[in-house]
Amino acid sequence: MGKMxxxxxxxxxxxxxxxxxxxxxxxxxxxxxxxTGGMSAASCLAQAGKRVLLLEQHxxxxxFTHTFERAGYIWDIGLHYVGQVHIEGSILNKVFRxxxxxxLKWAPLDDIYDRAIFGDEEYQFPRGxxxxxxxxxxxxxxxxxxxxxxxxxxxxxxxxxxxxxxxIEKTLPPFLSKIIGNFLRRSTLKVSxxxxxxxxRGITDNAKLIGVLTAQYGDYGLEPSKSSxxxxxxxxxxxxxxxxxxxGGASKFAEYIVxxxxxxxxxxxxxxxxxxxxVEKNSAxxxxxxxxxxxxxxxxxxxxxxxxxxxxxxxxxxxxxxxxDKLLDELEPATAHVGLYVGIxxxxxxxxxxxxxxxxxxxxxxxxxxxxxxxxxxxxxxxSFVSFPSAxxxxxxxxxxxxxxxxVIMLLPYGWFKKWKNTKWQKRGEEYEAxxxxxxxxxxxxxxxxxxxxKGKVDYYVVSTPLSTRHFSKHRQGxxxxxxxxxxxxxxxxxxxxxxxxxxxxxGQDVITGSIAGGTMAGLLCASTILKEHLLWKINKTxx
Numbered sequence: 001m002g003k004m005x006x007x008x009x010x011x012x013x014x015x016x017x018x019x020x021x022x023x024x025x026x027x028x029x030x031x032x033x034x035x036t037g038g039m040s041a042a043s044c045l046a047q048a049g050k051r052v053l054l055l056e057q058h059x060x061x062x063x064f065t066h067t068f069e070r071a072g073y074i075w076d077i078g079l080h081y082v083g084q085v086h087i088e089g090s091i092l093n094k095v096f097r098x099x100x101x102x103x104l105k106w107a108p109l110d111d112i113y114d115r116a117i118f119g120d121e122e123y124q125f126p127r128g129x130x131x132x133x134x135x136x137x138x139x140x141x142x143x144x145x146x147x148x149x150x151x152x153x154x155x156x157x158x159x160x161x162x163x164x165x166x167x168i169e170k171t172l173p174p175f176l177s178k179i180i181g182n183f184l185r186r187s188t189l190k191v192s193x194x195x196x197x198x199x200x201r202g203i204t205d206n207a208k209l210i211g212v213l214t215a216q217y218g219d220y221g222l223e224p225s226k227s228s229x230x231x232x233x234x235x236x237x238x239x240x241x242x243x244x245x246x247x248g249g250a251s252k253f254a255e256y257i258v259x260x261x262x263x264x265x266x267x268x269x270x271x272x273x274x275x276x277x278x279v280e281k282n283s284a285x286x287x288x289x290x291x292x293x294x295x296x297x298x299x300x301x302x303x304x305x306x307x308x309x310x311x312x313x314x315x316x317x318x319x320x321x322x323x324x325d326k327l328l329d330e331l332e333p334a335t336a337h338v339g340l341y342v343g344i345x346x347x348x349x350x351x352x353x354x355x356x357x358x359x360x361x362x363x364x365x366x367x368x369x370x371x372x373x374x375x376x377x378x379x380x381x382x383x384s385f386v387s388f389p390s391a392x393x394x395x396x397x398x399x400x401x402x403x404x405x406x407x408v409i410m411l412l413p414y415g416w417f418k419k420w421k422n423t424k425w426q427k428r429g430e431e432y433e434a435x436x437x438x439x440x441x442x443x444x445x446x447x448x449x450x451x452x453x454x455k456g457k458v459d460y461y462v463v464s465t466p467l468s469t470r471h472f473s474k475h476r477q478g479x480x481x482x483x484x485x486x487x488x489x490x491x492x493x494x495x496x497x498x499x500x501x502x503x504x505x506x507x508g509q510d511v512i513t514g515s516i517a518g519g520t521m522a523g524l525l526c527a528s529t530i531l532k533e534h535l536l537w538k539i540n541k542t543x544x
Contacts, residue, residue: 021514035065052266086242107247116212116215170496192230221480225368300503326499334479340411344405507522
């Protein structure tokens with residue numbers, strides 16, 4: 001993706017040259033992967049006095065929170081907005097304050113934080129429950145629709161008030177889960193077993209209203225007929241009070257968390273590609289790096305996704321013993337995407353860019369139909385997402401004066417890129433480059449639909465594909481949200497912190513749900529499980 005903006009910190013190669021004894025290579029905890037699931041667990045464990053080694057195979061820390069720089073422009077790659085973090089006293093606000101030791105600050109987006117464009121019609125998503133409800137009723141004034149909207153908000157409230165039993169169950173030792181797990185999960189499964197479309201069709205037959213209510217489905221990447229209604233409620237409730245962006249950009253995560261790891265005698269290393277988790281007598285005791293060297297710890301956490309962990313990092317023998325391949329067969333990867341990263345030599349203020357996101361659709365309110373008809377690169381684009389990182393970050397004009405960044409994302413099947421999967425990053429050939437250029441022009445069309453003032457002003461642009469994501473994250477199908485958020489996903493009891501291997505734990509978005517918040521909360525759950533301490537309760541009590 002180009003020159004990395006984050007501090008690259010120590011590289012594995014530099015560290016291993018001086019770590020000559022087994023003692024020097026032994027830590028309390030080794031964490032594989034430096035996304036939010038790895039970093040939040042690392043911060044919590046380091047603050048509890050654990051010596052943590054955080055390993056990242058890329059040359060920059062942060063997972064989907066890292067940023068990259070080219071031609072003097074900086075773009076985020078996975079963090080576009082987060083809900084609740086800007087609300088004083090909210091759980092997420094307190095959690096992010098805790099894991100960054102109060103350093104990470106958030107800048108709220110505009111009060112209209114999301115805008116859905118269907119053809120020529122725009123639907124605004126304002127912050128505040130009553131504001132959103134009133135806005136929807138303004139768009140759909142028919143008495144029948146008004147009753148449907150009221151019913152919809154009742155369902156959102158019911159989902160919000162279900163309690164945390166489902167998540168508590170994910171931290172229980174397997175024997176305890178067998179006894180009380182089903183009871184703790186029961187109320188959530190009643191909601192998660194239904195698809196979004198099934199529930200919404202139960203309250204309205206207005207296809208246009210359903211299209212608008214599900215306009216943010218790209219945030220978890222699964223269309224209404226396939227997604228779990230529970231995932232939909234989590235998302236809508238998450239953004240009910242609007243959203244915010246990290247002051248200084250997404251790379252601040254790593255910048256603030258790494259010193260916390262250092263303070264406890266731990267370290268974060270880049271260019272440290274783990275080849276295998278070392279297991280002896282069904283206990284994880286360390287990791288082997290690609291170069292054959294071993295590092296040791298009493299506790300190993302994998303935050304690189306359950307599929308990568310079980311299929312690539314554990315030996316065939318361990319996988320066979322616990323029938324892990326059968327478990328993985330029940331999972332479906334989330335969607336893949338292409339991204340356009342644009343640089344313009346003018347400030348966001350001068351260009352009058354809004355601090356919001358745009359969801360752009362054709363004149364088509366049936367998201368499922370749109371995705372079904374998207375059969376090749378030239379078909380009508382069913383959904384695209386546009387945002388302006390430099391407009392959202394209040395420091396951008398100070399750190400990069402007279403420069404604006406824009407991003408466009410489109411969801412598409414990984415299969416379309418399969419023919420190049422065995423080629424190397426930045427060396428995939430002319431046909432591939434030509435295709436990227438074709439996709440760039442399609443994405444520019446979407447960008448100009450919401451920001452025509454950028455026409456003729458583009459200074460630089462670059463395109464990423466699912467193969468870029470696969471290269472940097474090792475996700476087999478370039479998926480951004482881990483496992484698809486279908487009803488089936490929420491049924492899988494093995495998506496939890498504990499694994500069948502002793503002292504090996506999971507963190508990251510597969511444990512809870514996709515998203516920056518989902519990964520972060522999984523890290524907190526993982527650390528709580530290891531420390532045998534209710535960290536959420538502690539954070540809620542101690543952070544004022």
